[in-house]
Amino acid sequence: MSENYNKHKIYERNGKTYAFSDASLQRIKEIIGRYPEAKQKSALIPVLHIAQEEFGGSLNADIMDYIAGLLNVKPIEVYEVATFYTQFYLDKVGKFVIEICQTGPCLSCGGDDMIDYLKEKLGIDVGETTADGLFTFKTVECLGACGYAPVMQVNTCFHQNLTKESIDNIIDLLRTQANEPKSNDDKWVEKFCLKK
Ligand code: FES
Numbered sequence: 001m002s003e004n005y006n007k008h009k010i011y012e013r014n015g016k017t018y019a020f021s022d023a024s025l026q027r028i029k030e031i032i033g034r035y036p037e038a039k040q041k042s043a044l045i046p047v048l049h050i051a052q053e054e055f056g057g058s059l060n061a062d063i064m065d066y067i068a069g070l071l072n073v074k075p076i077e078v079y080e081v082a083t084f085y086t087q088f089y090l091d092k093v094g095k096f097v098i099e100i101c102q103t104g105p106c107l108s109c110g111g112d113d114m115i116d117y118l119k120e121k122l123g124i125d126v127g128e129t130t131a132d133g134l135f136t137f138k139t140v141e142c143l144g145a146c147g148y149a150p151v152m153q154v155n156t157c158f159h160q161n162l163t164k165e166s167i168d169n170i171i172d173l174l175r176t177q178a179n180e181p182k183s184n185d186d187k188w189v190e191k192f193c194l195k196k
Contacts, residue, residue: 011062011069013062013065024050031046040071040072041073049087051063056092064078087099096136096155098138098152099138099140099143099153100115100137102140103142103146105149107150110150110163111162113164114150114167126138134175135174140153
């Protein structure tokens with residue numbers, strides 16, 4: 001496996017170079033090491049999260065091909081996963097990605113009003129990013145927290161029992177954090193790679 005890391009440590013295509021930092025590469029090795037030999041595909045989701053954070057917040061075909069080489073799987077296997085899960089972004093996104101649940105239980109608890117309120121508050125439609133690059137607004141299917149509806153996720157954080165007032169507070173807080181570096185609590189790489 002280490003030969004594969006060295007072979008795929010740097011990936012070049014179309015004049016662009018992609019390379020995980022040594023720290024991320026170390027984390028990736030640790031994650032892959034959790035699975036039996038030849039089952040490194042099991043590490044795909046956390047590795048995609050690490051790549052997304054390290055390479056500017058979204059994925060493209062070159063990055064996915066790089067990961068395919070690193071994990072020794074076919075590129076299509078990476079594309080299938082990256083295009084299936086809404087947590088992976090194939091287009092540029094804002095610093096804060098707001099994903100609000102649009103499935104029945106949330107809608108029946110006022111989720112549709114929260115969606116409309118967020119559109120109005122942010123001044124954008126679903127799928128768009130604010131002009132200042134801070135917020136991308138998405139609707140997603142069940143976030144698995146139906147008992148706390150309506151629910152939304154902002155990057156890695158869940159916000160439950162939403163009201164217009166709580167949304168105001170969340171957006172205000174995020175705006176104050178806008179110029180701060182992303183905290184480790186807000187990074188998938190930290191969540192997937194628990195420190196020993
Ligand atoms: S329906 Fe919204 S979290 Fe399940």
